[in-house]
Amino acid sequence: MKKLMNDIPFVQKTDVEYGVCETLSPMIRRVTAPNPGPFTYTGTGVYIIGHGEVAVIDPGPYDPAHEAALDAALAGERVTHVFVTHHHLDHSPLAHPLARKHATQVYGFGAQTAPPAGGEVRLEAGDDVGFTPDVEIIDGQEFTGPGWTIEALHTPGHTSNHVCYALKEENILFSGDHVMAWSTSVISPPDGHMGDYLRELARVRDRNFTRLWPTHGPAVENPAEFVQAYIDHRLKREQQILHQLVSGPLDVPELVAAIYTDIDKRLHPAAAHSILAHMIHLIEIGVVQSAGEPGLRNRFRLSSQARD
Numbered sequence: 001m002k003k004l005m006n007d008i009p010f011v012q013k014t015d016v017e018y019g020v021c022e023t024l025s026p027m028i029r030r031v032t033a034p035n036p037g038p039f040t041y042t043g044t045g046v047y048i049i050g051h052g053e054v055a056v057i058d059p060g061p062y063d064p065a066h067e068a069a070l071d072a073a074l075a076g077e078r079v080t081h082v083f084v085t086h087h088h089l090d091h092s093p094l095a096h097p098l099a100r101k102h103a104t105q106v107y108g109f110g111a112q113t114a115p116p117a118g119g120e121v122r123l124e125a126g127d128d129v130g131f132t133p134d135v136e137i138i139d140g141q142e143f144t145g146p147g148w149t150i151e152a153l154h155t156p157g158h159t160s161n162h163v164c165y166a167l168k169e170e171n172i173l174f175s176g177d178h179v180m181a182w183s184t185s186v187i188s189p190p191d192g193h194m195g196d197y198l199r200e201l202a203r204v205r206d207r208n209f210t211r212l213w214p215t216h217g218p219a220v221e222n223p224a225e226f227v228q229a230y231i232d233h234r235l236k237r238e239q240q241i242l243h244q245l246v247s248g249p250l251d252v253p254e255l256v257a258a259i260y261t262d263i264d265k266r267l268h269p270a271a272a273h274s275i276l277a278h279m280i281h282l283i284e285i286g287v288v289q290s291a292g293e294p295g296l297r298n299r300f301r302l303s304s305q306a307r308d
Helices: 064-073 095-101 194-206 223-245 252-259 265-284
Strands: 021-025 028-032 045-049 053-057 078-083 106-108 142-145 148-154 163-167 172-176 211-214 288-290 300-302
Touching (some): 028 064, 045 211, 053 142, 064 095, 078 095, 078 142, 194 265, 223 252, 223 300
Parallel strands (some): 053 078, 078 106
Antiparallel strands (some): 028 045, 148 163, 163 172, 288 300
16 A cells, blocks of 8 residues: 555555456455556456346446456356446446346436536546436435345536445445545546535545445545545645646646646546536635636636635
8 A cells, every 4th residue: 555646545456367256255246347547447347246146336348358257257147237337438338238138227327417528638438428227226226136235326526427336234335436546536527526526525434334346446445534535635636726826827737737747647638627627616616716617728717715
């Protein structure tokens, strides 16, 4: 475990065997798809909950080798529920093919509020544009199978339709891209919303889960402490933005260049979206102003409230 980026206790663990079904607990298994990258880390971790009659969370990208590995892991079992945390190409494309094989349905929150802006500076994975769940779930809804109970927690922020899933028998949260052990999450307006994200981080923190299993990378241990560090990091980022604006108006690329001096430049486009999300939040709480609708090329300045 290393202390990185404003003392978030990130976990860097890359020893993954693709296509292997690994047992994580008495109720949880995982198959990792071979799609590593700057936004997927070691790849998409597909979770299988229970035995015999099982639930699957985030079946992952459409890849023949990955599909075959997942089928092998599920041999002799019946999938009763296919859950999706959100509609990105590294999470949802295999959901409907898997559901059809097991004569079941796909569960998710529904459509995004708005597609993220930015064109070529979008996330690497991008949106699964044609995806819709068979069943639109609501916050707090519970689903059951032999020996397992899953509760849906609507956690907007990374996307407006992001859902985490709690396994009540083990006090575990499958946190999707909401909280990850290896990195912070990208918040991409207009669909991603920083105010929502901060509120839902606090909600996850206060549930006192024993462990979080993100869709990408290793588990988050000591979730309350880790998530508080996530929140503190975001609040510190906003203080960095305000500090930069003291010298005068700046646009998002200028802020990214000034603040993100120690990360892979391939991540700068994603960082730009997170900075824009912060700007929108700072406008909403009255400490920053923008001429016109806030965007990547708008120039932002401190409000009189922030200067007082």
